[in-house]
Amino acid sequence: MVQQYIGASITRKEDERFLTGRATFVDDVKLPGMVHATFVRSPHAHARIVAIDTAAALAMPGVVAVFTYDDIASLAKPIPVRLYPLPSLEPFLQYPLAQDKVRYVGDPVAIVIADSRYVAEDALDVIDVTYEPLQAVVDIEESLRDEIIIHEAPGTNLAAHYVVSTGDIDQAFRDAEYTRKERFKTNRHTGNPLETRGMVVAYDSGELTVWGATKVPHFNREVLSSLLDFPEEKMHFIEGDVGGGFGIRGEFYPEDFLVPFAAIRLGRPVKWTEDRLEHLIAANHSRDILCDIEIAMKKDGTILGIRAQVYGDMGGYIRTHGSLVPASTAGLLMGPYNVPAYECGVHCVITNKTGVGTFRAPGRYESCFIRERLLDMAAADLGIDPAELRFKNLIQPSQMPYNAGRTRADGDTIFDSGNYPQALTRALDEIGYAETNPKRWVDDAGRYHGIGIATYVKNTGRGPFEGARIVISGTGDVAVYLGITTMGQGHETTMAQICADSLGVSMEAVTIYHGNTDYIPFGGGTYGSRGTVMGGNAVHLACQNMKERILSLASTYLDTEPANLVLQTGEIFRKGAEHGPALLSLGEVAGLAENAGSDEEDSGTLEITAYFEADQLTFSYGSHAAHVAVDPETGKIEIIRYVVVEDIGRAINPLMVHGQAVGGAAQGIGATLLEELVYDDSGQLLAGSFMDYLLPTSTDVPPIESIVLEEAPSPLNPLGVKGAGEGGIVATGATLANAVSNALAPLGVQITQLPLSPSFIVKLLSS
Amino acid sequence: MTTERNIRLTVNGKAYESLVPVRMTLVDFLRGELDLTGTHVGCEHGVCGACTILVDGSATRSCLMLAVQADGANLMTVEGLADGPELHPLQRAFQRNHALQCGFCTPGLLMTAYEFLRDTSNPTEEQVREGISGNICRCTGYAPIVQAILDVSQEAG
Numbered sequence: 001m002v003q004q005y006i007g008a009s010i011t012r013k014e015d016e017r018f019l020t021g022r023a024t025f026v027d028d029v030k031l032p033g034m035v036h037a038t039f040v041r042s043p044h045a046h047a048r049i050v051a052i053d054t055a056a057a058l059a060m061p062g063v064v065a066v067f068t069y070d071d072i073a074s075l076a077k078p079i080p081v082r083l084y085p086l087p088s089l090e091p092f093l094q095y096p097l098a099q100d101k102v103r104y105v106g107d108p109v110a111i112v113i114a115d116s117r118y119v120a121e122d123a124l125d126v127i128d129v130t131y132e133p134l135q136a137v138v139d140i141e142e143s144l145r146d147e148i149i150i151h152e153a154p155g156t157n158l159a160a161h162y163v164v165s166t167g168d169i170d171q172a173f174r175d176a177e178y179t180r181k182e183r184f185k186t187n188r189h190t191g192n193p194l195e196t197r198g199m200v201v202a203y204d205s206g207e208l209t210v211w212g213a214t215k216v217p218h219f220n221r222e223v224l225s226s227l228l229d230f231p232e233e234k235m236h237f238i239e240g241d242v243g244g245g246f247g248i249r250g251e252f253y254p255e256d257f258l259v260p261f262a263a264i265r266l267g268r269p270v271k272w273t274e275d276r277l278e279h280l281i282a283a284n285h286s287r288d289i290l291c292d293i294e295i296a297m298k299k300d301g302t303i304l305g306i307r308a309q310v311y312g313d314m315g316g317y318i319r320t321h322g323s324l325v326p327a328s329t330a331g332l333l334m335g336p337y338n339v340p341a342y343e344c345g346v347h348c349v350i351t352n353k354t355g356v357g358t359f360r361a362p363g364r365y366e367s368c369f370i371r372e373r374l375l376d377m378a379a380a381d382l383g384i385d386p387a388e389l390r391f392k393n394l395i396q397p398s399q400m401p402y403n404a405g406r407t408r409a410d411g412d413t414i415f416d417s418g419n420y421p422q423a424l425t426r427a428l429d430e431i432g433y434a435e436t437n438p439k440r441w442v443d444d445a446g447r448y449h450g451i452g453i454a455t456y457v458k459n460t461g462r463g464p465f466e467g468a469r470i471v472i473s474g475t476g477d478v479a480v481y482l483g484i485t486t487m488g489q490g491h492e493t494t495m496a497q498i499c500a501d502s503l504g505v506s507m508e509a510v511t512i513y514h515g516n517t518d519y520i521p522f523g524g525g526t527y528g529s530r531g532t533v534m535g536g537n538a539v540h541l542a543c544q545n546m547k548e549r550i551l552s553l554a555s556t557y558l559d560t561e562p563a564n565l566v567l568q569t570g571e572i573f574r575k576g577a578e579h580g581p582a583l584l585s586l587g588e589v590a591g592l593a594e595n596a597g598s599d600e601e602d603s604g605t606l607e608i609t610a611y612f613e614a615d616q617l618t619f620s621y622g623s624h625a626a627h628v629a630v631d632p633e634t635g636k637i638e639i640i641r642y643v644v645v646e647d648i649g650r651a652i653n654p655l656m657v658h659g660q661a662v663g664g665a666a667q668g669i670g671a672t673l674l675e676e677l678v679y680d681d682s683g684q685l686l687a688g689s690f691m692d693y694l695l696p697t698s699t700d701v702p703p704i705e706s707i708v709l710e711e712a713p714s715p716l717n718p719l720g721v722k723g724a725g726e727g728g729i730v731a732t733g734a735t736l737a738n739a740v741s742n743a744l745a746p747l748g749v750q751i752t753q754l755p756l757s758p759s760f761i762v763k764l765l766s767s
Numbered sequence: 768m769t770t771e772r773n774i775r776l777t778v779n780g781k782a783y784e785s786l787v788p789v790r791m792t793l794v795d796f797l798r799g800e801l802d803l804t805g806t807h808v809g810c811e812h813g814v815c816g817a818c819t820i821l822v823d824g825s826a827t828r829s830c831l832m833l834a835v836q837a838d839g840a841n842l843m844t845v846e847g848l849a850d851g852p853e854l855h856p857l858q859r860a861f862q863r864n865h866a867l868q869c870g871f872c873t874p875g876l877l878m879t880a881y882e883f884l885r886d887t888s889n890p891t892e893e894q895v896r897e898g899i900s901g902n903i904c905r906c907t908g909y910a911p912i913v914q915a916i917l918d919v920s921q922e923a924g
C-alpha cells in the first residue's frame with residue numbers, strides 16, 4: 001500500500017465554508033411557516049408548583065401555544081440514561097417538564113411557541129406560575145443527611161452507592177510505613193461550546209425531521225421514538241455544522257422531547273435557539289466532585305494501596321450520563337501507576353442544582369488532580385523528588401497489557417499499551433526539570449515560581465461498534481457515510497485521509513458525509529475520544545472490504561486473479577506494473593458492478609457497509625509540566641511555560657492532533673484558573689452570564705507546547721490509533737495545582753481545591 | 768409608539784431597505800431578514816465577540832446594537848471578506864494555521880482581525896493577543912489564530 005495521507009499534516013477540506021460564512025449551523029436553518037420556542041424555567045431551586053396560569057400569554061398576539069406537564073402527561077416518561085446506568089438511579093431521572101415540583105433553577109415548567117422568538121420571550125413574562133418554595137440543598141454533606149428530601153419517592157438524596165476494589169486494601173494499610181489522608185474538591189464548571197444548543201423540527205406527512213442533532217443522533221432518535229411513541233424509521237436526524245461539543249452538547253435533554261412534541265402537535269416547523277444565560281442553567285454542568293482519599297506507602301515511596309470515597313454532586317436529576325462523572329473519577333483514580341490494592345466508594349448525591357453530565361475528560365480531570373496532588377504531598381513528606389516518586393511507581397512497558405483490576409462497576413480496567421515513563425521523561429526534558437534547581441524560587445519582583453508535573457492515562461475509543469458506508473459512483477468519486485458525528489474535530493479531512501490510503505485513491509476523490517441518520521442504519525456517535533478509534537477503523541474496514549470487491553470485479557473482467565492486481569491512486573494496475581498504464585479506472589469498475597447481472601454478491605451499485613467492533617478500550621497517556629509564577633499580593637498566577645506530552649499511538653493528522661491538545665489544554669487552564677458555577681445557599685446560580693462566568697481569552701491562555709508521541713500503537717485496532725481529544729485537558733488541574741503548591745510551599749500553602757482564582761489564592765495566603 | 772421603522776443600509780456593498788421592528792437587534796436583522804447567517808450569536812450579551820461585524824469600518828458587536836441604529840450605515844460581514852472565489856489573506860492564513868475547529872467563532876474573529884490589521888502595522892504577538900482578547904474561541908486555544916494574524920501582517924509588511 002502506498003501511504004501518503006495518514007500521518008500528514010494536511011489542512012482541512014471543510015474550512016472554506018466556515019471561513020466564508022457559508023456553513024450551516026442549526027440556527028441558520030429557516031423553514032416556511034416556522035414558529036419559535038422558549039421555555040418557562042423555574043426561578044426557584046426547590047419548590048412545589050401550585051398553579052400555572054397561561055391565559056394571559058395565550059391571549060397575546062403572536063403566541064401560538066403553551067404546553068405544560070398536563071399536555072404531555074399521556075406521553076410523560078423519564079429521559080433514560082445513556083451511559084453508566086444503575087438500577088437505583090431510575091427514580092431520579094428527569095421528565096421533559098416538571099410535574100408538581102421543581103428541583104433546580106432552570107427546571108423547565110412550560111414550553112411557549114410564538115411567531116417570533118421576541119414574542120415567545122415576551123410571553124414568558126406573563127405566564128404566572130405559583131410556587132411554594134421549599135428549602136434548597138446545595139451541599140453534598142448536607143444532602144447526605146437526608147433532612148430535606150429532593151425526590152420523595154425514593155426517600156433519599158443518595159441516588160447510588162457502590163464500592164469497587166482490587167487487591168487487599170486492609171493488608172496494604174497494615175504494611176504501610178507512611179500514610180496520608182486528604183480531602184479534595186473540584187469546581188463545578190462546564191464545556192460552554194460557543195454555539196448554544198438549538199433545534200429545528202419539522203413534521204410533515206407523518207415524517208419528523210430534526211435539525212441540530214449531534215454527538216449521538218442514532219441513540220437520540222431511538223429515545224425520541226420511544227418517548228413520543230413514533231416510528232423510528234420515520235424520524236430523520238440531521239446534524240449540520242456544530243459549534244463545539246465538549247461533552248455537554250448533543251445529549252438528550254428535556255428540550256429534545258419538547259420541541260419535536262410541539263412540532264407534531266402544531267403541524268408547523270418549530271425552532272428553538274438556546275440563549276447563553278439559559279445554557280448556563282439548563283445544559284449539563286460537570287466536575288463537581290468531593291473526594292476523601294488515603295494513600296499507603298513504603299518509606300521509599302512505593303505505593304501499597306489507595307482507598308477513597310468519591311462523592312459526585314449530580315444536581316437535581318440524574319441525566320443521560322448516569323453515574324459517569326463520579327464513576328469515572330473512581331475508575332482511573334489509581335492512574336498509570338502500580339497500585340496493588342485499591343478500594344473506592346462511589347456516591348451519586350442529588351442536590352438542588354443543574355444536572356450533571358460530561359465535560360471533556362469527565363472524571364479523569366478530577367481524579368488526576370486528586371491523585372497527583374496527593375503524590376506531591378507524599379513526596380514532600382518522604383523527602384523524595386516528585387518525578388522520582390512517579391518513576392518508582394509508573395507501570396513499565398514490560399507490564400503491558402496491564403490489568404489494573406476492577407476499578408469500574410462494569411469490569412476490569414486494562415491498559416492496552418504504553419511507555420508511561422518515557423512520556424514523563426519527555427515532559428521533564430521539555431520543561432528543563434533536571435537543570436532547574438531548586439524547583440521553586442522567588443524572583444526580584446517578589447513573585448513565587450514553581451515547577452509542577454502530573455501524569456495521566458485516559459480511556460478512549462469506546463465500543464461496542466461503529467459503522468461506515470462507502471459508495472463509489474460511475475465517475476470514480478468515493479462517498480463515505482459515517483456513523484460518527486462532528487463538532488469541529490475535522491473528520492471530513494481525517495476520515496478522507498484514512499479512506500484514501502486504505503482504499504488506494506486520491507484524497508480529492510473522497511467526500512465525507514456525516515450526521516444524518518438516513519446515511520447509515522446504525523451509528524454510535526462521537527464522544528469520549530472515540531471518533532478516530534471507532535469511526536476511523538470503521539472507514540478502514542469498509543475500505544478493505546471495498547477493495548476486495550473492486551479487485552474481484554476487475555479480475556473477473558480482466559480474466560485474471562485478484563492477487564495479480566493492485567488498486568492505487570484510483571486505478572487498477574497489474575501487480576509489478578504500477579508505473580505502466582492503468583487497466584481500469586474506479587469509475588469503470590463501478591460500471592462493472594452495475595452490469596454484473598444476477599450474480600448476487602457482485603451486482604448493483606459499488607457499495608459497502610462495514611461495522612468495526614471493539615470490546616476493549618484504548619488508553620492514551622502522557623504527562624504535563626508547567627512553570628508558574630504567583631504574585632502573593634494579588635494572587636495572580638502567570639503560566640510561564642506549559643508542556644503537554646501525549647502518546648496517541650498513531651497520529652492520522654498531526655496538525656489536528658496538536659490542535660486538539662492545545663485547545664484542550666487551553667480549556668483546562670481556563671477551568672482551573674477561572675471557571676466556577678457558584679451557587680448561593682438558596683440554590684441560585686451566581687455565575688449565570690459570561691460577565692460572572694469567565695472563559696479564558698487570548699490574553700489568559702499562554703503558548704502551549706504540545707508534543708505528540710507515537711511510541712505505543714494500540715494493539716486493539718488495525719490503525720493502531722488511540723483517542724486524541726482529551727489528553728490536553730486531563731492533567732491541567734493537577735499540573736497547575738502542583739506547580740502553584742510547589743511555588744507557595746514556603747508560605748505553607750497546599751492546594752486541595754479548584755479553581756485557583758486570584759481571590760482564592762489571596763485567601764489561602766492570608767489564612 | 769412606533770414599533771417598526773424603515774431603514775436603509777449597505778451590507779457588503781449591496782444596498783438594502785427594510786421595515787424593521789425597533790427592538791430587533793442588528794444581528795437578528797442580518798441573520799433573520801437578510802439571510803446573512805455567517806455572523807454568529809454566542810452570548811447575546813456582548814462578551815463573546817462571535818457577532819462582530821464592521822459598522823462604518825469599526826468592529827462592532829452586532830448583538831448589542833439595534834437594527835434601527837444601523838440606519839444609513841455601511842456594514843461589512845464575513846460574507847464580504849473574500850473577493851469572489853478568491854479568499855482573503857486572513858482566511859487563507861486561518862486555514863493554513865488550523866486556526867478554526869468548529870468554526871463558530873471564526874467570522875467574528877476574522878472581522879476583528881481585519882480591523883486590527885488595518886489599524887496596526889507590524890504588530891507584536893502581544894498586540895495581537897490584546898487585539899483579539901474580546902473574542903472567545905472555545906476550540907483552538909488561540910495560538911493558531913494569533914499565528915495566522917501575524918502571518919498576514921508579515922505578508923503585508
Ligand code: FES
Pocket residue numbers: 807808809810811812813814815816817818819828829830831
Ligand atoms: S453574541 Fe454578541 S458578543 Fe456574544
Ligand code: FES
Pocket residue numbers: 194243244488866867868869870871872873903904905906907
Ligand atoms: S473554532 Fe470553535 S469556538 Fe473557535
